[in-house]
Structures are given as C-alpha cells and as structure tokens.
Amino acid sequence: MNLYLVNVLMALVWAAVTGSFSLINVIFGFALGALALSLIREQVGSMGYFSRAWRVGSLIALFIYELVLSAWRVAKLVLKPNMNLKPGIFAYPLKVDRDFEITLLANLITLTPGTLSVDVSDDRRYLYVHALDCSDPDQAREDIADGFERKILEAFR
Known part of the structure; x- marks a missing residue:
C-alpha cells in the first residue's frame, strides 16, 4: 500500500480519535503518522517515502529560489533605459520522458518569469522554450538541465 495513503489515513484516524x-489537528496527525512511520521504517519499507519527500521539498525550494531570481532579472531588464533584449525560441533536449515529468518541467519553466514553454516535439525529445533574453541559449539549456530537470529526475525516479 502507498505509504503516503497510510500516512493520510493515520492522520484521519488521529482526528477521529481526538474528535x-x-x-x-489533521496536520498534527499527519506529522505524528510520519514520525510513527519513520520509527518503523525498516519494517514497512518507508525509506523511499521520506527521502522522496525530502527531494520533492528540494525541488519546491529550487523553484522558489529560481522564481525570485528570475523575477529580479526580468525587473532589471525592464527597468533599463535601453532594453537590449534578444528574445527567441530554443529547443531543449529532454532527459525526462514520462508525461508527468515533461508536464511538470514545462510548467516550472512557464511559471518562471522570462521563460515560456511553447511546445513539445512529436517524438517527445525536445521542449521548445521562449526566452525573453535568448542571447545565450546554451547557458539557458544548461540552467534547465542542472536545475529543474535534475531535481525532477531526483524526486520522481
């Protein structure tokens, strides 16, 4: 059985018992359930559950960091007296191949100011990204590969 579901059920049982x-109270029950599962992690095989939660948290932290950083970059670009922008579209070669992972990567890129996911190739090997400043597309590809895509692969594989 999925350990996340077990943890949710434990939280609901806690809420029912406490009335x-x-x-x-449900969040507290969820935390108690997570603590209980961590105490018996060898018996129920929950090692992956907690490490995955940590990796998903790491992905969320990276997204918040990139969101603030890119918002700052876009604000600086817009406030310059001469906007020396080179907008463009570049093809990003995908390492992720599952629908969920591709969708998550495309959404994270789109939610980050200054970039927009445009399309996925028919063979699902390339993601086309529009960048507000595409003066160095190789650096943009490297940033995506070392950032969002790496964290997605760590969290969901």
Whole structure:
C-alpha cells in the first residue's frame, strides 16, 4: 500500500480519535503518522517515502529560489533605459520522458518569469522554450538541465 495513503489515513484516524477535524489537528496527525512511520521504517519499507519527500521539498525550494531570481532579472531588464533584449525560441533536449515529468518541467519553466514553454516535439525529445533574453541559449539549456530537470529526475525516479 502507498505509504503516503497510510500516512493520510493515520492522520484521519488521529482526528477521529481526538474528535476534532480542524486543519491544525489533521496536520498534527499527519506529522505524528510520519514520525510513527519513520520509527518503523525498516519494517514497512518507508525509506523511499521520506527521502522522496525530502527531494520533492528540494525541488519546491529550487523553484522558489529560481522564481525570485528570475523575477529580479526580468525587473532589471525592464527597468533599463535601453532594453537590449534578444528574445527567441530554443529547443531543449529532454532527459525526462514520462508525461508527468515533461508536464511538470514545462510548467516550472512557464511559471518562471522570462521563460515560456511553447511546445513539445512529436517524438517527445525536445521542449521548445521562449526566452525573453535568448542571447545565450546554451547557458539557458544548461540552467534547465542542472536545475529543474535534475531535481525532477531526483524526486520522481
């Protein structure tokens, strides 16, 4: 059985036992369930559950960092007296191959200011990305590969 589902069920059981289904109480029950599962992790095989949660948290932290950083870069570009921009579209070779992973990568790129996922090739090997400043597409490809795509592969494989 999926350990996340077990943890959710443990949180609901906690709420039922305490008689309070408030959000704080359910979250507390979820945390207690996670603690209980971590204590018996060898018996239930939950090592992957906690490491995956850590890696997903790392992906979220990277997204927030990139969001702030790219918002700052776009603000600096827009506020310059002479906007010396070179917008363009470049093809990014995908290492991710599952639909969920491709969709997540495309959405993370689109949600980051200054970039927009345009299309995925028919063979699902390339993601076409529009960049506000595409003066160095190789650096943009490297940033995506070393950032979002690497974290997605770590979190979901």
